Amino acid sequence: MLTFVWVALTGELNYANFSFGFVLGFYILWLVNRKSTSGTEYFYKVPNIIIFILYFLYDMLKANLQVSIDVMTPNYNMKPGIIKYETDAKTDFEITMLCNMISLTPGTLVIHISDDKKFIYIHVMYIRDKQKFIDNFKRRTENKLLEILR
Secondary structure (H helix, E strand, O other): HHHHHHHHHHHHHHHHHHHHHHHHHHHHHHHHHHOOOOOOOHHHHHHHHHHHHHHHHHHHHHHHHHHHHHHOOOOOOOOOOOOEEEOOOOHHHHHHHHHHHHHHOEEEEEEOOOOOOOOEEEEEOOOOOHHHHHHHHHHHHHHHHHHHHO
């Protein structure tokens, strides 16, 4: 809300002004609440959200490059496979967000969610080592996403 107040006071709506207003509002809220023990999760969630977005954009860019290189070259580098992935997500919203993150990344696609919602079946275009993929996905995507949502 403080960001929009800043933008309204300055009269300029652009990325730099909006970002500065966000940082300024975040800092003001931190100054006001630094002695309080309640309501401090906001100051941990916002940086975690930003870090998650950067991780996800990096993974998406890497996957886009891998798929585009494979499409543009005459070599066939794909090694497709289907993975049965056990998820820690419990609610429908968490599962939906996780499935969206999977499907947004080129080269991966959710094909089925088990009836008990414990397993997600994922089609992966480039799977060299299934366990390495599962560990990497759990560590880089699922854990960070659930940390934000919970």
